[in-house]
Amino acid sequence: QVQLVESGGALVTPGESLRLSCAASGFTFSDFYMTWIRQAPGKGLEWLSYISGSGSDVFYADSVKGRFSISRDNAKNALYLQMNSLRVEDTALYYCARTARELDSWGQGTLLTVSS
Amino acid sequence: DVVMTQSPLSLPVTLGQPASISCRSSQSLVYSNGNTYLSWFQQRPGQSPRRLIYKVSNRDSGVPDRFSGSGSGTDFTLKISRVEAEDVGVYYCMQGTHLPGTFGQGTKVEI
Numbered sequence: 001q002v003q004l005v006e007s008g009g010a011l012v013t014p015g016e017s018l019r020l021s022c023a024a025s026g027f028t029f030s031d032f033y034m035t036w037i038r039q040a041p042g043k044g045l046e047w048l049s050y051i052s053g054s055g056s057d058v059f060y061a062d063s064v065k066g067r068f069s070i071s072r073d074n075a076k077n078a079l080y081l082q083m084n085s086l087r088v089e090d091t092a093l094y095y096c097a098r099t100a101r102e103l104d105s106w107g108q109g110t111l112l113t114v115s116s
Numbered sequence: 117d118v119v120m121t122q123s124p125l126s127l128p129v130t131l132g133q134p135a136s137i138s139c140r141s142s143q144s145l146v147y148s149n150g151n152t153y154l155s156w157f158q159q160r161p162g163q164s165p166r167r168l169i170y171k172v173s174n175r176d177s178g179v180p181d182r183f184s185g186s187g188s189g190t191d192f193t194l195k196i197s198r199v200e201a202e203d204v205g206v207y208y209c210m211q212g213t214h215l216p217g218t219f220g221q222g223t224k225v226e227i
Contacts, residue, residue: 044222045157045165045208045219045222047210059216061216101153103157103217104176108164
């Protein structure tokens, strides 16, 4: 069955960088677009970024454009989110999900806390 | 970005009774290929979101048939025919037609 496991969340100070990972299994990873979504504590869901199966097509929401970078390693069945210039308002639970338009499977999330 | 507006934001329910959540988009969600990428997600307390419905009215595998989705264009509805205790949580609609995808604010369903 499809399994997505996020990791890399941590407590960081404003301005720092961090890379999140999402390990995928149970499906042909390279066949699918993948998406990152986040949820601030007690808040709703925010769609952040997607990447095509080959990695050639990427898209970012305005809230993270220029600071976050999505990538993937199909040989390792891994999805990444490089986050730079982190802000307090980036504090959230970060999820990876399969596909771009329909988000059919989600991981359990990894928590990023940005605080001084 | 497309704005998704859910109502109500809080929905007190009675076990065994029906419940309904509305979701409206700021523009049509019909994609160029004819599909309408409107999904519904359930997030139980302390859990990740789980997709229930895709392309307006298609139930995901394992989703009880008391859940149904309907609508077209800009107006969509999630219905629960008879609420059970395990249905407590927050429900989100999401459009994937116009990227970036956008979510509704969420509707909290509580007994």
